[in-house]
Amino acid sequence: MGEETFSKPAPAVDKKPEFQTKPCKSCGKAISFKPSWQHIPNYCPECKAKYRAEHGERKMVRKTCYSCGRTFTFPSTIKHYPNYFWECRAKYKEKKG
Numbered sequence: 001m002g003e004e005t006f007s008k009p010a011p012a013v014d015k016k017p018e019f020q021t022k023p024c025k026s027c028g029k030a031i032s033f034k035p036s037w038q039h040i041p042n043y044c045p046e047c048k049a050k051y052r053a054e055h056g057e058r059k060m061v062r063k064t065c066y067s068c069g070r071t072f073t074f075p076s077t078i079k080h081y082p083n084y085f086w087e088c089r090a091k092y093k094e095k096k097g
């Protein structure tokens with residue numbers, strides 16, 4: 001019989017997968033990320049959750065300025081909670097000299 005021409009296998013598609021992986025800095029587990037991301041995570045979601053559980057999420061306290069009524073936020077970790085928005089505090093300081 002005649003020669004049989006073997007059809008070449010289709011060339012491998014050289015297409016980069018949308019997601020790439022890198023090892024978690026803590027546990028080494030592969031983290032999927034898109035190279036286009038601005039912030040590529042260093043830790044897997046589990047390690048991040050663990051970190052948050054250990055260190056606590058930084059809470060922000062919301063307050064209304066006694067002077068101008070503007071709402072402002074500040075971290076709950078500070079000792080003295082301000083009653084005035086920083087601009088008003090600055091003004092107050094100026095007046096006082």
Ligand SMILES: [Zn+2]
Nearest residue numbers: 024027044047
């Ligand atoms: Zn991890």
Ligand SMILES: [Zn+2]
Nearest residue numbers: 065068085088
């Ligand atoms: Zn104010």
